[in-house]
Amino acid sequence: MPQIEVMDLAKVFERRQVLDGISFEIEGGEVFGLLGPNGAGKTTTMRLLLGLLRPTRGEARVLGVPLADHPDVRRRVGVLLEQSGMADRLSARENLRFYAALHGVSRETVDDRLGRAGLIERADDLVGTFSTGMKRRLGLVRATLHDPEALLLDEPTSGLDPAAQAGIRDLISGLARESGAAVLVNSHHLDEVERICQRVAILDHGLLAAIGTVAGLRQGTGPRRYGVVFAGGTDLERARGLLASFGPVQNGTDPGELVVELQPGTAPAVLLRVLFEAGIGVEEARYRARSLEQVYLAAMERGAV
Amino acid sequence: MNPVLLVAQREVRVLLRARSVIGAGALVGLFIGATPIFTALVTGQDLSGLYLQAPVLGVFLGYLFSQQAFLREKQDGTIETVLSSPLTLRAIWAGKVLGAGGMAALVALLCTGGALLAAVLAAPIALPVTPVLVVHLVVVVPLATAVAVGLLGLVQLLLGLRENQVLNLALVLALVALLSVGQVVSGPSPTPEAEAATVVVLGALLVLLARLVGLVDRERIIRTIA
Numbered sequence: 037m038p039q040i041e042v043m044d045l046a047k048v049f050e051r052r053q054v055l056d057g058i059s060f061e062i063e064g065g066e067v068f069g070l071l072g073p074n075g076a077g078k079t080t081t082m083r084l085l086l087g088l089l090r091p092t093r094g095e096a097r098v099l100g101v102p103l104a105d106h107p108d109v110r111r112r113v114g115v116l117l118e119q120s121g122m123a124d125r126l127s128a129r130e131n132l133r134f135y136a137a138l139h140g141v142s143r144e145t146v147d148d149r150l151g152r153a154g155l156i157e158r159a160d161d162l163v164g165t166f167s168t169g170m171k172r173r174l175g176l177v178r179a180t181l182h183d184p185e186a187l188l189l190d191e192p193t194s195g196l197d198p199a200a201q202a203g204i205r206d207l208i209s210g211l212a213r214e215s216g217a218a219v220l221v222n223s224h225h226l227d228e229v230e231r232i233c234q235r236v237a238i239l240d241h242g243l244l245a246a247i248g249t250v251a252g253l254r255q256g257t258g259p260r261r262y263g264v265v266f267a268g269g270t271d272l273e274r275a276r277g278l279l280a281s282f283g284p285v286q287n288g289t290d291p292g293e294l295v296v297e298l299q300p301g302t303a304p305a306v307l308l309r310v311l312f313e314a315g316i317g318v319e320e321a322r323y324r325a326r327s328l329e330q331v332y333l334a335a336m337e338r339g340a341v
Numbered sequence: 342m343n344p345v346l347l348v349a350q351r352e353v354r355v356l357l358r359a360r361s362v363i364g365a366g367a368l369v370g371l372f373i374g375a376t377p378i379f380t381a382l383v384t385g386q387d388l389s390g391l392y393l394q395a396p397v398l399g400v401f402l403g404y405l406f407s408q409q410a411f412l413r414e415k416q417d418g419t420i421e422t423v424l425s426s427p428l429t430l431r432a433i434w435a436g437k438v439l440g441a442g443g444m445a446a447l448v449a450l451l452c453t454g455g456a457l458l459a460a461v462l463a464a465p466i467a468l469p470v471t472p473v474l475v476v477h478l479v480v481v482v483p484l485a486t487a488v489a490v491g492l493l494g495l496v497q498l499l500l501g502l503r504e505n506q507v508l509n510l511a512l513v514l515a516l517v518a519l520l521s522v523g524q525v526v527s528g529p530s531p532t533p534e535a536e537a538a539t540v541v542v543l544g545a546l547l548v549l550l551a552r553l554v555g556l557v558d559r560e561r562i563i564r565t566i567a
Contacts, residue, residue, distance in 0.1 A: 083421075086425045087559065088559050089559075089560045104559065107428065107429050110425065110426060110427045111427040115425040117421050118418065119418035119422065121418075121423070123351070124417070125358040125359060126354055130351075130354060134347060134351050137347050138347065138426050138428065162358070
């Protein structure tokens with residue numbers, strides 16, 4: 037059974053449609069990314085899942101139930117929202133002990149997790165004196181303190197330096213892999229989502245613009261990107277002219293490379309024969325998967341699936 | 342530990358670190374606390390003004406402390422995390438009322454007691470320690486303070502920052518007016534029956550507020566976050 041379920045979820049705020057019938061499921065052990073620009077509906081989706089908002093239509097379930105009506109199930113869920121949720125006038129240890137007591141977690145575990153997060157030296161300092169990154173790390177410690185079965189994270193690495201970002205990515209992946217938790221990550225950091233998520237949904241203006249595995253979305257169902265690296269000394273403009281008869285052509289990332297979008301059904305062999313017959317030497321030719329950024333931008337242009 | 346006590350403990354800790362609020366509360370407390378004593382010293386009357394002053398002080402301090410307990414948490418957004426925890430809204434409210442209300446009542450009683458002690462040491466004012474006075478200080482003052490914090494907390498959860506700024510003070514003044522009317526009706530030194538009636542009314546108000554909190558929609562709180 038999926039641990040997180042969103043079924044035909046819609047939300048209207050004062051006649052403004054913020055979400056319009058999105059659906060997805062997240063299985064245990066899976067890290068699922070929700071991508072989209074600001075205002076796409078990512079945070080609203082998370083608030084609906086947490087039972088902080090009521091859906092206008094559809095259903096949002098975590099561990100099989102709507103969380104609004106089940107405080108006991110909220111005990112098995114971890115949450116990191118935009119704000120880290122810590123009282124500035126309490127120390128890191130005091131903040132964590134409060135949430136630990138709510139979840140029945142021992143004080144020893146609190147100190148152990150503070151140590152693992154590299155925050156034990158500052159455990160008795162007021163959170164108000166912490167940097168944004170430290171607050172974020174502490175927030176993640178709080179969210180995962182009780183080894184939740186479902187974890188909902190809103191921009192978990194925002195405000196963190198690259199090393200800390202990598203640490204948090206490892207922590208999220210490890211939690212899903214080792215404890216079997218279902219993890220929902222709201223983000224607009226494409227590289228982050230690409231590194232840790234197995235599946236991704238892209239939201240645009242409250243609509244589901246794309247959904248699938250990261251690899252599947254990069255592969256795509258439309259034109260396939262085919263990269264050709266030409267031998268040194270090749271007249272690239274002439275080669276570009278020949279390739280243009282197969283589809284739009286762009287410069288590739290490698291030196292001497294051109295990338296053409298082949299329509300489905302067009303065999304690369306045909307393209308290579310045309311180049312060969314024109315006397316143009318090819319060093320390397322292969323399909324190029326799209327980056328998640330390209331998938332994202334294409335989804336934004338295309339709109340709802 | 343009971344979740345309500347956990348929240349209350351957290352609120353007390355937060356308030357103890359809010360030195361400016363505690364400082365302002367102590368100043369207000371000493372000023373209002375000393376008023377009936379100075380009145381008694383100047384006019385030669387008894388200390389019956391204490392029966393109104395102590396709960397009024399509790400209400401004012403409740404107003405100050407409720408802003409820390411409820412409004413601050415909405416302003417900095419931590420309320421979303423607290424609402425996502427296993428706590429029910431009623432447990433959150435009750436814990437905050439217990440923590441902030443308890444602190445406000447304690448400061449009110451300490452200020453009143455301090456002013457009384459100073460008056461007794463400075464001048465020969467008779468202090469009639471009766472069972473009614475003890476009940477008044479130990480039961481009525483904390484209850485009136487709790488009702489003030491509970492009502493203000495409920496309103497602060499429901500409304501946005503701007504509406505709260507206007508309505509909170511109006512509510513405090515209304516509560517003070519209500520206490521004043523109560524004293525006019527019961528006389529300057531209330532009878533045991535009047536004290537008992539006050540305790541029942543305040544207790545009923547607190548229960549009513551707890552019931553109302555149970556009806557509050559979480560969405561309303563989230564959508565009025567500053």
